[in-house]
Each structure stands twice: as structure tokens, then as C-alpha cells.
Amino acid sequence: MPPSDEHAIDPTSRLAADLRGVGRLAIDGVTGATDIVEAMHAAIGHLPAILGRPAPATTTGLTGFVYRSVRGVTRLVGAGVDRSLAALAPVLGGGGVSPQREALVAAINGVLGDHLETSGNPLAIRMQFRVAGAPLERDALPANTRGKLLVTLHGLCMNDLQWRYAGHDHGEALAREHDYTRVDLHYNTGRPVAANGLAFATLLDQLVHAWPVPVEEIVLLCHSMGGLVARRALEAGLREQLAWTQRPVRIVFLGTPHHGAPLERAGAWADQLIAISPYSAPFVKLGKVRSAGITDLRHGTPGDAPKVPKHVRLYAIAARTDGLVPVASAFGEHDDPARNLRIPASRRWLSTDTHHLGLLGSEAVYQRLARWLRR
Structure with a gap:
């Protein structure tokens, strides 16, 4: 059997990896919320709103510049935090495995595991x-x-x-x-x-x-x-x-x-109902916070x-x-x-x-x- 990637993580660096993973999720959350707010802003500004007619997902002009700036600054800060935590790994220590940590990481992977994997998040569990x-x-x-x-x-x-x-x-x-x-x-x-x-x-x-x-x-x-x-x-x-x-x-x-x-089928039905109105459609993104x-x-x-x-x-x-x-x-x-x-x-x-x-x-x-x- 090939050696496990998780096994290669020294206990002294596990805490740093966990913090980096949580930090990346926080950055993803801020940018995701920004996307939803901008989509709502664009839908409200796109009059008249007609059921079933798609509204633009982004704004233009100065408003669009503001939303792009929010995303850019958030990602820039996130990259800096990620590099800092990686450099602090040897001194953070104390990151041994515990049942509580394992349960938390497993729950996060269940809800967001596909995103964690594709984004290279350290919290992603490897089989x-x-x-x-x-x-x-x-x-x-x-x-x-x-x-x-x-x-x-x-x-x-x-x-x-x-x-x-x-x-x-x-x-x-x-x-x-x-x-x-x-x-x-x-x-x-x-x-x-x-x-x-x-x-x-x-x-x-x-x-x-x-x-x-x-x-x-x-x-x-x-x-x-x-x-x-x-x-x-x-x-x-x-x-x-x-x-x-x-x-x-x-x-x-x-x-x-x-x-x-x-229950999963009920969640899918709720997504379809929310998407009927161009004003509520941006909230479908919240309902879709369900992993593959x-x-x-x-x-x-x-x-x-x-x-x-x-x-x-x-x-x-x-x-x-x-x-x-x-x-x-x-x-x-x-x-x-x-x-x-x-x-x-x-x-x-x-x-x-x-x-x-x-x-x-x-x-x-x-x-x-x-x-x-x-x-």
C-alpha cells in the first residue's frame, strides 16, 4: 500500500494545517456572501422583475467595482493569513488527533468535502x-x-x-x-x-x-x-x-x-421553489451548500x-x-x-x-x- 498523505503530517504541524483550512473556508464564505448580495442588488435593479425571467448575476459601473474590490481584498488577506500560518507551523504545535477534532473535520467534509478537495483545503480528508x-x-x-x-x-x-x-x-x-x-x-x-x-x-x-x-x-x-x-x-x-x-x-x-x-429530495424541491422569483433566486446558492x-x-x-x-x-x-x-x-x-x-x-x-x-x-x-x- 502507498504511504498515506495524512500520515505524513507531523502532529506539530496539524494544528497549523487545521487553522489554514478554517481560514480558507472563512475567505470562501465572505466571497460567497458577496456574490449573493451582488446578485440580489443586480436583480432588484433589473426592472421589471418577471417570474421565470433570469436577472443578471453581477452589477456594473461603480457598484460592480465595489463588489470586485471586496472580493479582491478578501482574497489578498486570506492569502497572507495562509502563508503566515504555514510559516508558524513548527511553533504552533499541540495539534494531536482527538475524537472531537476527528468528528468536527468529518462533519465539515460531509457538508463541504467536494469543495475542500477541489480548493486544496488542508481540512479535506484523503481516503x-x-x-x-x-x-x-x-x-x-x-x-x-x-x-x-x-x-x-x-x-x-x-x-x-x-x-x-x-x-x-x-x-x-x-x-x-x-x-x-x-x-x-x-x-x-x-x-x-x-x-x-x-x-x-x-x-x-x-x-x-x-x-x-x-x-x-x-x-x-x-x-x-x-x-x-x-x-x-x-x-x-x-x-x-x-x-x-x-x-x-x-x-x-x-x-x-x-x-x-x-430529506435530500425535499431540499432539492426547496431549491426549485426559491429559484422561481428573480429576487429570491440568489438565495439558491445558500440552499446548495450541500456537497456532492x-x-x-x-x-x-x-x-x-x-x-x-x-x-x-x-x-x-x-x-x-x-x-x-x-x-x-x-x-x-x-x-x-x-x-x-x-x-x-x-x-x-x-x-x-x-x-x-x-x-x-x-x-x-x-x-x-x-x-x-x-x-
């Missing part, structure tokens, strides 16, 4: 395998490595440390009681699901080739969006005939929105369901009181036969006493996982 929060390196594989590999994939706005919920960690318990070696995927949930799936397929193939003992079985334990990433990875792996897809593979979905999440990853939840995984070979088994657990993912979506059921995952009833289970996040800490869910995986 990597980790063990107990530490990057996994070729010469530091888990002790007593076994041929049964368990890989966890977390959900939107979360990170690999958050598999522990209400004092319980499904991955930890399965590894301890069922002889798996557990590895966690840490990734930027704001990136497009398809891009994350393709990257994960390649990374997993590298892991299998580097594994010190023959890989007998691979289990992908996926919560929420993690299941969509796993599906995309499986499709890419089968298409490219990657080595890991030739092993026995079991993919377990916990509350995965295979066919979309209604969140937008992908609108319809889940589009297209036909993958043709799963016999050595690949799919399992799904849904929560009746989820509030985010309908049961049919979590089970991969669809009116269109081509999109139906056709997961057998024996590999589907409905939790009646927990919610979306509660799936992570439910003892009943764990017992169902253990029963499935010991077969």
Missing part, C-alpha cells in the same frame, strides 16, 4: 485505511493478522472512530468473537459516491495484495452512505476483475439508502442493480423508526425489477426499536450480524 484511528501502513499491519478481513465503511459526516456508539462497536466485537482482522476505511463523505467507490475498489485491491496471509474472506460492514460506496466499489471491482472480488465477499448494509433519502455526497443521497445508487455472483452475498438491516431512510430503500426494494437488489428474506432484518444512528449500538443488531457471519 485511507486506519486501525484505531491511526493510518495503516504496510509495515504496521494489525498483530495476529488473519485471513478473514473485516472492513468497516462509515456514513455521511462521520468517521471511523464513530463506530463506537453507546459503548458498543460492532466491528470490534465481530473481530474479537469471530476471528476477523478489522480495518476501517476513513474517507471524505462529501465527494461524489461514485468517485469514492472507485477509489475504495482500488485501495481494497492494494490491501488484499499486501496482506501478509492469503485472504480467505472479505466482509464489508457498511453504515448508511458507506453501503452506497461499497456498492459502487463492487461494481467497479467486478467490471475490472480486481482480485478482491474473486474472494468470498459479504456486504452488510446498515440503514443504507439504496434508493434515496426523502449529500446530493447523491437524493436517489441513492442510480441505474440497475449489480449482477452479483454467487460468491458475493448481500445483507441488509433497516430501522423501523429510522426517520431518514425508508425501510424499502434500506432493503434495496424497488418497483422497477432491474433496480431491485433482490436480497433474500433470510438476509434482511427489520429492527423495530432503534433509529438510524442507533443501529450502530444495538445489541439486537449485533446478534443478527453475528448469526449471519458465523454461517
Whole structure:
């Protein structure tokens, strides 16, 4: 496996990198707000305003010069702050990893991860395998490595440390009681699901080739969006005939929105309503502060369901009181036969006493996982 870029960040410089990342977000926020105000100014000055007729997004003359000046000064100040923080990295120190920092950065990546990546922001999470929060390196594989590999994939706005919920960690318990070696995927949930799936397929193939003992079985334990990433990875792996897809593979979905999440679709509808009036249209930019990853939840995984070979088994657990993912979506059921995952009833289970996040800490869910995986 190639060395991790995140691992190369010395703890003494991590705080400086975080501050630089936050600074860049602040600059982006000021320039973005300026764009919205100028668009409103241009719309109001463009009379008469008629529903459905687009108004100009920028102003002209002295007014336009003022808005351009605001943007220019903001970017100039931001560049100076960025250079200063980079130079102060050796003396700032104290930037070690903490669960609180990891949770905050994961949430920011979930909402703005695609922007963080394209803008080169230091806060952008780079996909990597980790063990107990530490990057996994070729010469530091888990002790007593076994041929049964368990890989966890977390959900939107979360990170690999958050598999522990209400004092319980499904991955930890399965590894301890069922002889798996557990590895966690840490990734930027704001990136497009398809891009994350393709990257994960390649990374997993590298892991299998580097594994010190023959890989007998691979289990992908996926919560929420993690299941969509796993599906995309499986499709890419089968298409490219990657080595890991030739092993026995079991993919377990916990509350995965295979066919979309209604709340994201509601957000899209709100965007369309706001855009009707030329006066309110500039505010669509605020509504669109949703990453590509969140937008992908609108319809889940589009297209036909993958043709799963016999050595690949799919399992799904849904929560009746989820509030985010309908049961049919979590089970991969669809009116269109081509999109139906056709997961057998024996590999589907409905939790009646927990919610979306509660799936992570439910003892009943764990017992169902253990029963499935010991077969």
C-alpha cells in the first residue's frame, strides 16, 4: 500500500494545517456572501422583475467595482493569513488527533468535502485505511493478522472512530468473537459516491495484495452512505476483475439508502421553489451548500442493480423508526425489477426499536450480524 498523505503530517504541524483550512473556508464564505448580495442588488435593479425571467448575476459601473474590490481584498488577506500560518507551523504545535477534532473535520467534509478537495483545503480528508484511528501502513499491519478481513465503511459526516456508539462497536466485537482482522476505511463523505467507490475498489485491491496471509474472506460492514460506496466499489471491482472480488465477499448494509433519502429530495424541491422569483433566486446558492455526497443521497445508487455472483452475498438491516431512510430503500426494494437488489428474506432484518444512528449500538443488531457471519 502507498504511504498515506495524512500520515505524513507531523502532529506539530496539524494544528497549523487545521487553522489554514478554517481560514480558507472563512475567505470562501465572505466571497460567497458577496456574490449573493451582488446578485440580489443586480436583480432588484433589473426592472421589471418577471417570474421565470433570469436577472443578471453581477452589477456594473461603480457598484460592480465595489463588489470586485471586496472580493479582491478578501482574497489578498486570506492569502497572507495562509502563508503566515504555514510559516508558524513548527511553533504552533499541540495539534494531536482527538475524537472531537476527528468528528468536527468529518462533519465539515460531509457538508463541504467536494469543495475542500477541489480548493486544496488542508481540512479535506484523503481516503485511507486506519486501525484505531491511526493510518495503516504496510509495515504496521494489525498483530495476529488473519485471513478473514473485516472492513468497516462509515456514513455521511462521520468517521471511523464513530463506530463506537453507546459503548458498543460492532466491528470490534465481530473481530474479537469471530476471528476477523478489522480495518476501517476513513474517507471524505462529501465527494461524489461514485468517485469514492472507485477509489475504495482500488485501495481494497492494494490491501488484499499486501496482506501478509492469503485472504480467505472479505466482509464489508457498511453504515448508511458507506453501503452506497461499497456498492459502487463492487461494481467497479467486478467490471475490472480486481482480485478482491474473486474472494468470498459479504456486504452488510446498515440503514443504507439504496434508493434515496426523502430529506435530500425535499431540499432539492426547496431549491426549485426559491429559484422561481428573480429576487429570491440568489438565495439558491445558500440552499446548495450541500456537497456532492449529500446530493447523491437524493436517489441513492442510480441505474440497475449489480449482477452479483454467487460468491458475493448481500445483507441488509433497516430501522423501523429510522426517520431518514425508508425501510424499502434500506432493503434495496424497488418497483422497477432491474433496480431491485433482490436480497433474500433470510438476509434482511427489520429492527423495530432503534433509529438510524442507533443501529450502530444495538445489541439486537449485533446478534443478527453475528448469526449471519458465523454461517
